[in-house]
Amino acid sequence: MAAPRVSVQHAATNLTPINLSILPGPALDGPLSPGSPHTGPVRRVSRLSDIQGIMQSEQKAREEKETKRGRLDARHNYLLKTVADHLMVPQTDIEDNILEGFQIELMDQFFLRPTVSLIMFCAPKTEPVEASPTTNGVANPLVAAAAASAAVPKPAKARVKVYITDGKTEKIETDCQILYFIKTAEKPLTLESAMLLHKWLNFGYLELKKTEVKGAHLVEGIACMLQKIYIPALCKTNNWGGLPALQREEMKWEIVSNLEGFCGMLNNASGSLEDNILLRKCDTIDLTVFKSASDYMEAANSADDLMLVEQCFTGWCKQIEQVLAESDQMRKEADDIGPKAELDHWKKRMAKFNSLLDQIKGQECKAALGIMIAAKSKLIKRWKQLDTQITDSANEAKDNVKFLYTLEKFCDPLYKNDPVTMVDHIPGLLNAVRMIHSISRYYNTSERMTSLFIKITNQMITSCKNYITSNGTCKIWSEDRDVVVDKLQASIKLNKEYQASFQRTKKKLEENPEERQFEFSEMYIFGKFDAFSKRLEKIMHMFDLMKSYMKLGESKIEGIERYSTRFMVIINVIKKKSYDLLDHRKMDFDADYDDFCNQVGELESDIQRFMEDSLDKPYTTQAALNLVKKYQNIVTGLNIAHLDPQQKFGKILQAFGKDIEEVQRRYQKQKNEPPCARMLPPISGKIAWARQLFRKIEQPMLVFQQYPGVLESEDAKKIIRSYNKVAKVLLEYEVVYHQAWLKQIDVIKSGLNASLLVRHPDTQVLYVNFDPSILELVREVDCMERMGQEIPPAARLIKSKKNSIKASYSLLSTMLNEWKRITGLIPTNFLPLMQPHISHVEEYIRPGLTMLTWSSINLDSYVSQITREMGKLELLINRVNDLCTYRIDAVLKEMGQTHLCELPDYTAWTVDHFLNRTETVC
Numbered sequence: 001m002a003a004p005r006v007s008v009q010h011a012a013t014n015l016t017p018i019n020l021s022i023l024p025g026p027a028l029d030g031p032l033s034p035g036s037p038h039t040g041p042v043r044r045v046s047r048l049s050d051i052q053g054i055m056q057s058e059q060k061a062r063e064e065k066e067t068k069r070g071r072l073d074a075r076h077n078y079l080l081k082t083v084a085d086h087l088m089v090p091q092t093d094i095e096d097n098i099l100e101g102f103q104i105e106l107m108d109q110f111f112l113r114p115t116v117s118l119i120m121f122c123a124p125k126t127e128p129v130e131a132s133p134t135t136n137g138v139a140n141p142l143v144a145a146a147a148a149s150a151a152v153p154k155p156a157k158a159r160v161k162v163y164i165t166d167g168k169t170e171k172i173e174t175d176c177q178i179l180y181f182i183k184t185a186e187k188p189l190t191l192e193s194a195m196l197l198h199k200w201l202n203f204g205y206l207e208l209k210k211t212e213v214k215g216a217h218l219v220e221g222i223a224c225m226l227q228k229i230y231i232p233a234l235c236k237t238n239n240w241g242g243l244p245a246l247q248r249e250e251m252k253w254e255i256v257s258n259l260e261g262f263c264g265m266l267n268n269a270s271g272s273l274e275d276n277i278l279l280r281k282c283d284t285i286d287l288t289v290f291k292s293a294s295d296y297m298e299a300a301n302s303a304d305d306l307m308l309v310e311q312c313f314t315g316w317c318k319q320i321e322q323v324l325a326e327s328d329q330m331r332k333e334a335d336d337i338g339p340k341a342e343l344d345h346w347k348k349r350m351a352k353f354n355s356l357l358d359q360i361k362g363q364e365c366k367a368a369l370g371i372m373i374a375a376k377s378k379l380i381k382r383w384k385q386l387d388t389q390i391t392d393s394a395n396e397a398k399d400n401v402k403f404l405y406t407l408e409k410f411c412d413p414l415y416k417n418d419p420v421t422m423v424d425h426i427p428g429l430l431n432a433v434r435m436i437h438s439i440s441r442y443y444n445t446s447e448r449m450t451s452l453f454i455k456i457t458n459q460m461i462t463s464c465k466n467y468i469t470s471n472g473t474c475k476i477w478s479e480d481r482d483v484v485v486d487k488l489q490a491s492i493k494l495n496k497e498y499q500a501s502f503q504r505t506k507k508k509l510e511e512n513p514e515e516r517q518f519e520f521s522e523m524y525i526f527g528k529f530d531a532f533s534k535r536l537e538k539i540m541h542m543f544d545l546m547k548s549y550m551k552l553g554e555s556k557i558e559g560i561e562r563y564s565t566r567f568m569v570i571i572n573v574i575k576k577k578s579y580d581l582l583d584h585r586k587m588d589f590d591a592d593y594d595d596f597c598n599q600v601g602e603l604e605s606d607i608q609r610f611m612e613d614s615l616d617k618p619y620t621t622q623a624a625l626n627l628v629k630k631y632q633n634i635v636t637g638l639n640i641a642h643l644d645p646q647q648k649f650g651k652i653l654q655a656f657g658k659d660i661e662e663v664q665r666r667y668q669k670q671k672n673e674p675p676c677a678r679m680l681p682p683i684s685g686k687i688a689w690a691r692q693l694f695r696k697i698e699q700p701m702l703v704f705q706q707y708p709g710v711l712e713s714e715d716a717k718k719i720i721r722s723y724n725k726v727a728k729v730l731l732e733y734e735v736v737y738h739q740a741w742l743k744q745i746d747v748i749k750s751g752l753n754a755s756l757l758v759r760h761p762d763t764q765v766l767y768v769n770f771d772p773s774i775l776e777l778v779r780e781v782d783c784m785e786r787m788g789q790e791i792p793p794a795a796r797l798i799k800s801k802k803n804s805i806k807a808s809y810s811l812l813s814t815m816l817n818e819w820k821r822i823t824g825l826i827p828t829n830f831l832p833l834m835q836p837h838i839s840h841v842e843e844y845i846r847p848g849l850t851m852l853t854w855s856s857i858n859l860d861s862y863v864s865q866i867t868r869e870m871g872k873l874e875l876l877i878n879r880v881n882d883l884c885t886y887r888i889d890a891v892l893k894e895m896g897q898t899h900l901c902e903l904p905d906y907t908a909w910t911v912d913h914f915l916n917r918t919e920t921v922c
Helices: 008-012 040-069 074-087 091-098 103-112 141-148 191-200 218-236 245-275 293-301 303-328 339-360 363-374 379-416 419-439 446-468 481-511 522-554 561-575 588-615 621-635 645-670 682-705 708-712 714-753 773-787 793-800 802-824 828-850 859-896 911-921
Strands: 118-124 163-165 176-183 201-208 757-759 766-768
Touching: 074 091, 074 103, 074 118, 074 176, 074 191, 074 201, 091 103, 091 163, 103 118, 103 163, 191 201, 201 218, 218 245, 245 339, 245 379, 293 303, 293 363, 303 339, 303 363, 303 379, 339 379, 339 446, 363 379, 379 419, 379 446, 419 446, 419 481, 446 481, 446 522, 481 522, 522 561, 522 588, 561 588, 588 621, 621 645, 621 682, 645 682, 645 708, 645 714, 682 708, 682 714, 682 773, 708 714, 714 773, 714 793, 757 828, 766 802, 773 793, 773 802, 793 802, 802 828, 802 859, 828 859
Parallel strands: none
Antiparallel strands: 118 163, 118 176, 176 201, 757 766
16 A cells, blocks of 8 residues: 655654664664774664655655646546546545556556557455555555654554556456446547547446355456346347347347357356366475475485375375266256357366366476375376376367367357258258268267257257247247248248258268268257157147138128137137247147147037038028138138038029029010119110029029039039020010110100290190100110110210200290299289280290200300390389289279268267268368
8 A cells, every 4th residue: 555644854853752772673782892883873873864765765756646646637537536436435545546656657548549448447345454654565664663753643544455457467356346447439538538538438347256156256247247237238228220120130139149159158268267176285295395306205205295295196186086087977968058068068178177287287296296206106007097087088178179169150050040041051060060070089979979969959949949939029929920930931941951951961971981971860869850840830730720710700601700709719728828839848738739629620510510501591592602602711721621512502503493494484574564773764774674684693603603513414404504595585685675775866866956945736835845755865875884885976965965955954944934923923904915015025935936946056045035035024014013003903992991971870960960070071
């Protein structure tokens, strides 16, 4: 630790009372002669000079620290403050620590050199201790004595030494806490960029402990941090920028896989360090003192030393024998590990035996072996055998690791690729295995090669499971059915390609007898994959049944929905199973699958009986055929015996023959006056009736024609002849009426040349001279067009004038109704007087009786003129009526109601009284 600051002036003022007898050095107890060079005053002056020299060196060290402290800027303060906050150490103590030595230079290199991207602040976890004066980390008793004589003692406080390293300059202790900074910028971090350090620097915290976990160290800490922090964080991260969803998942999976592989490598390295065998230290005798042959002979001649060495030597032999025995034992491995586990095993084994060899070549083992040889001990033979075995085991592990390393790059696709792309890498993988089998000295045994193939198979199965379940994120029931089926088929194809490639490689080896052959148990190698493929085939069968039975829910057949509900119940029972369906070792699935198939078989039998019963019910020919077609659409994907078309269609064909006879009877009975649909014109109605009859026998015949075998019997041929006869008659009926209608068009067209109006010869009343067959022709044209019949140009022309004809007819009808109303307003006694005006209006009406026809183009102006003149006549009539009513009739009425005298009721009046009353009334 850094020395506490001691004031030089304060120490100097207390030099006189220092008791120099406590200072280290030669004793001063003896008397000194006057002539001696070491007289009392001279010796005392020498001690004072030493104290002053030490104080000067401390002063110089403090000055160097202050000089370095002046070099600290905002960049250094950012790092120191971050370290102080996370390591819980005062920033001033950290500054005092890093100002010693060349640690501040490491910080400057970290800021300015692009090649330096890592710096670590380490703080050993130590118990608090009382501060003691030191000089550059070394205790100074002189300064301690001076400080002890001071008036005010220094208080004790806990200090933690914080040091800086880049991982190369200083060894990291195993029990410490680390705050590391990683620079992401490739440019130097100058003082101007101090405010942006948070963008260019990332930092993290590691704590290395010795407790709980044996041999905890930096490798284990990094692996733990990646597994518990970074990998889960990456798995939960969804913000990957603008990448598409599929590419985002692939990138996430690749990054996570690489990190997991790196963590596996770190764990293997940690495991190798922990599994190293350390020979027990010889505590009874120090073997390091025996360095030469003479030392070996001297120890061999000493009975006590020889006994102690033999005891240690015997312990080492037993320890090595135990290691060799454990190595020869059969390994206990999980039954789903991949080929990389084989490489990890041999790497650990190589590290273990290399460590033993290094210890055997060490000084203590050499010394013990030299003593045993000098003493001609019987343990020499045992030791040499063990040494040979260890050397062979180390060479075996080294050779196996070398060859398995060449296999590693071919095994990477088994861990990173999906089964679709994995197929392309299988030939290269098998060629690498073939090379190992042919060249390797130790690994080419049948047992080890079979074990390697089994591990390859295990990893393929694991990759298929991850591919099917999207790396465990979803279950097979929750994904899209078609997508899951494609994945299952890809996994089954991988197994087939794997075995096919194995057989091709085996066949090539058989063509070259000099090369080692693939004489391995294929049942052991491919048995798991075959069982897994059978499991996938069963799942695919379940998916196929689900897809087929979904048609039951889509069917509109009455009563079929209950069978769809039953199937959904069966499926839901399977979906609720808690075990992993992809684990081929779980036999529960096989029992559940058999139960599922049995229930589906019972369901199919029930559906078949339901279909048979439905088809036995009485239906019309077309309805029966439609029902059969619906059932055939359902049973197409189901494992149900198909309905017999010969039997079912034969029965329907007999009913069809009766339908033809019924159509023939209806035709004969109704052909002259057929029932027409509402709002249909006569000709179109008859054609539609004939077509309806034809359609009734045509649609079933089209269905029968799809099954030629049904129409080959003699009864069927009779029905066909009857069908052709009726169909011919119906078609001729349609043609005859259509031709008759074409001939009527010219006659109807002539009605457009008739006058607009006509006068009744008896009553002289005007009527609209319109032929109703014209509108009927227009309606016929519309219906004929919908039925696809031929329409002549004349009919199309009449149809094009339909709106104008209707408008003209409406205007003329309205005009005549208005004329009838107006003439009805003329009083009878005024009729002779109004005759000239009536004749005037009739002059305007007369062209409609003689000149204008329905093809004329000036009908609107004609109606407008008549309407204008009728308005004038109506105004005149209204004025005449008003004059008669209010000027003549009202006055006459008032005159008639006026009393000229008053007559007595019951009594007689005198003449005078009568005159007076009359004068009063008048």
